[in-house]
Amino acid sequence: MQRTLIIFKPDCMQQRHVGNVLDRFEKAGFSIVGCKMTRLTPAILREHYAHVADKPFYPEIEAFMSSRPVIVMALEGDQAVQKVRDLLGPTDSRKAAKGTIRGDFGTEMMKNVVHASDSVENAKAELARFFRPEELFSV
Numbered sequence: 001m002q003r004t005l006i007i008f009k010p011d012c013m014q015q016r017h018v019g020n021v022l023d024r025f026e027k028a029g030f031s032i033v034g035c036k037m038t039r040l041t042p043a044i045l046r047e048h049y050a051h052v053a054d055k056p057f058y059p060e061i062e063a064f065m066s067s068r069p070v071i072v073m074a075l076e077g078d079q080a081v082q083k084v085r086d087l088l089g090p091t092d093s094r095k096a097a098k099g100t101i102r103g104d105f106g107t108e109m110m111k112n113v114v115h116a117s118d119s120v121e122n123a124k125a126e127l128a129r130f131f132r133p134e135e136l137f138s139v
Contacts, residue, residue, distance in 0.1 A: 002080040003033060003136075005126040007115035008071040010064060017105045018071060021114060024101060025075055028087055031139040034074030034131045040065050048129060064110055072130045076139065081123050084116045 006025070008018050026032075045062050046053050052061070075084060089096030093106025093113070106112040117123035127136065 001076055001078060002120060002123065003074055003076045003127060004080045004084050004117045004123045005115070005130060006073040006075055006084070007130075008073070009111070009113060009115060010068045010070060011107065011111040012105065012113045013068055013070060015105065017113060021101055021105065022073075024087060025084070028077075028083065030075040030077040030080060030084070032073060033076045033139055034127075034136040035071065036131075036135070037069050037071050038130075039069045042066065044129065048126070061110065074127055074131060074136055081117055081120050085118065088112075088114055088116055 008021065012018055012021060022032075040048075042062060045065050049058065049061055049065075052058055077083065087101055089100025089102040089106075091102075091112055092109045093102040093111065094108060096103035096106060096112075098104060101114060102112045117126050
């Protein structure tokens with residue numbers, strides 16, 4: 001069993017797609033093992049997006065991701081990292097097929113509904129960034 005981090009991004013929150021997206025994760029067999037609503041701070045965003053924090057487009061990412069509260073969630077399931085990414089579709093929503101989460105609800109590259117960990121290693125680091133050990137549960 002693997003765990004992966006999900007962030008319901010500001011566009012998902014604003015458009016009220018959280019329930020629809022969560023329903024797809026649950027129907028795919030994933031269990032929620034951690035969940036909370038939070039406002040992402042510049043410090044945590046800089047850490048989370050460290051791989052692009054020095055790029056000219058980073059301020060736009062930070063402004064968007066801190067524009068409203070988000071829901072962070074830990075999902076658990078068999079091959080969770082890859083299977084969640086398959087459900088989401090490509091990062092650029094404009095290239096995502098209908099039937100994928102981003103293809104159905106996303107509108108562009110940044111406004112792509114949900115962040116999901118892209119590897120098992122990153123999932124562990126991201127879960128530790130957003131959840132204390134006692135905030136994650138076994139199901």
